[in-house]
Amino acid sequence: MTVSSLGLALLLSSTPLAPISLDHIAPPAALADASATVLAEAQPGAVPPAAATNLPPCPTGTPLPDGGVMNGVLPASPAPGAPAPADAPQQDGIIVTARPDSMPGDPMAQLNAQSYEVVQDVDEALVGPAAMVYKDAIPKPIRHGIRNFLRNIVEPIVAINFLLQLKPGKAAETIGRFAVNTTIGIGGLFDVAKRDPFNLPHRRNGFANTLGYYGVEPGPYLFLPLIGPTTVRDLIGGAIDGLFLPSVVGKPFNNIAFTLPAATLSALQGRIQIDEQLNALREQSRDPYIDARDFYLRRRQAEIDALRGRTAYPDADLPFVKPGTGGPVVVPVTPIAPAAPGVNCVPLR
Numbered sequence: 001m002t003v004s005s006l007g008l009a010l011l012l013s014s015t016p017l018a019p020i021s022l023d024h025i026a027p028p029a030a031l032a033d034a035s036a037t038v039l040a041e042a043q044p045g046a047v048p049p050a051a052a053t054n055l056p057p058c059p060t061g062t063p064l065p066d067g068g069v070m071n072g073v074l075p076a077s078p079a080p081g082a083p084a085p086a087d088a089p090q091q092d093g094i095i096v097t098a099r100p101d102s103m104p105g106d107p108m109a110q111l112n113a114q115s116y117e118v119v120q121d122v123d124e125a126l127v128g129p130a131a132m133v134y135k136d137a138i139p140k141p142i143r144h145g146i147r148n149f150l151r152n153i154v155e156p157i158v159a160i161n162f163l164l165q166l167k168p169g170k171a172a173e174t175i176g177r178f179a180v181n182t183t184i185g186i187g188g189l190f191d192v193a194k195r196d197p198f199n200l201p202h203r204r205n206g207f208a209n210t211l212g213y214y215g216v217e218p219g220p221y222l223f224l225p226l227i228g229p230t231t232v233r234d235l236i237g238g239a240i241d242g243l244f245l246p247s248v249v250g251k252p253f254n255n256i257a258f259t260l261p262a263a264t265l266s267a268l269q270g271r272i273q274i275d276e277q278l279n280a281l282r283e284q285s286r287d288p289y290i291d292a293r294d295f296y297l298r299r300r301q302a303e304i305d306a307l308r309g310r311t312a313y314p315d316a317d318l319p320f321v322k323p324g325t326g327g328p329v330v331v332p333v334t335p336i337a338p339a340a341p342g343v344n345c346v347p348l349r
Contacts, residue, residue: 099104105221106293112223113289119225123271128278131271145189147269150262151202152181152188153253157241159204165205165213165307173200203313204303208237212304221293229296 075240103109107264155178162171177193177200185192193200211233212218219232230238245253252258285291 034275037058097139105218105297107220108222112221114292115223115225116289116292118222119228120288123278127271128275131268131275134268135272141271143272146265148181148185148191148338149188150266151191152178152185153245154241155181155202157244158203160244161205161207161210164207164210167307170203172207174203176200177202201313205307207240208234209307212300213307218297218300221295221297223289229293231297231300234300 073094097114101110106112112326159171159174162168162174176198180193180198180200181188181191184190191202192198216233218234222230222235224230225234227238229233244289246259247254281288281292302311303313305311
């Protein structure tokens with residue numbers, strides 16, 4: 001309903017070094033194998049030429065078949081006659097590669113990731129369990145009625161933004177939906193407008209979408225406590241949306257006795273909706289922060305593309321859906337696949 005409501009809901013809710021080529025020497029075929037043997041014996045510790053491959057180097061820390069650990073550096077061959085270097089002492093423990101401090105579109109990646117981890121800890125300890133208690137204690141029809149009511153009161157904001165985007169037809173449909181649900185739907189408790197004969201679905205829209213529609217870039221990605229995933233554009237747009245009802249309508253939208261319970265109920269409902277995807281993200285993803293960020297940015301771009309007629313409007317009833325289909329989608333995760341030297345990466349010592 002407001003920025004706080006949305007925020008609480010989301011809170012709940014290189015290449016290998018090329019070997020030196022000896023092709024120009026062109027030894028006779030019969031002496032090829034012998035030459036290779038002599039060269040190998042004459043240069044102790046020399047690394048044999050690697051076969052041509054398109055595989056990437058193994059990540060730092062990957063165990064190698066000979067018991068060593070991948071360090072990503074190919075050492076220089078010792079001079080002829082020099083003793084082979086002693087093997088470096090093997091370190092115990094797990095070698096961890098840190099996430100970059102910044103990434104394209106996410107200049108504060110480390111800070112955002114830390115914020116994400118803190119929010120997830122709070123969610124696992126408090127918010128998630130509270131949402132499940134709410135789910136078990138309140139019958140589904142009542143929970144859906146509350147959701148419909150909170151969604152209905154922001155339909156005027158959706159309609160105004162359709163007008164700003166020069167889409168009077170969509171604006172008229174949204175006003176019609178608001179009128180039907182406010183009257184026949186008993187103050188919006190029942191979503192009558194989405195059914196026959198009206199067929200007026202709920203569509204997400206806001207001032208952030210209007211900015212995106214007119215070409216304003218998202219700006220840096222942010223993950224903020226009490227707000228969750230956002231961008232500078234979405235943060236500004238959401239703030240304007242959140243000020244609309246308190247400023248234009250006034251009571252009860254400027255009264256904390258209404259806005260706090262409304263935001264809490266909206267947040268609990270939102271957390272219930274994303275429970276399955278959130279658990280999958282935690283259990284299956286190598287980096288949940290990265291995968292959650294990329295999903296958020298893709299969905300937001302899908303909503304902007306829908307306004308420009310490039311795709312159908314994403315289903316607003318589900319937090320994670322395939323744009324234009326309404327079918328649920330599993331949160332895209334990076335599979336946990338161990339590096340296998342010689343199979344899916346090149347082992348460099």
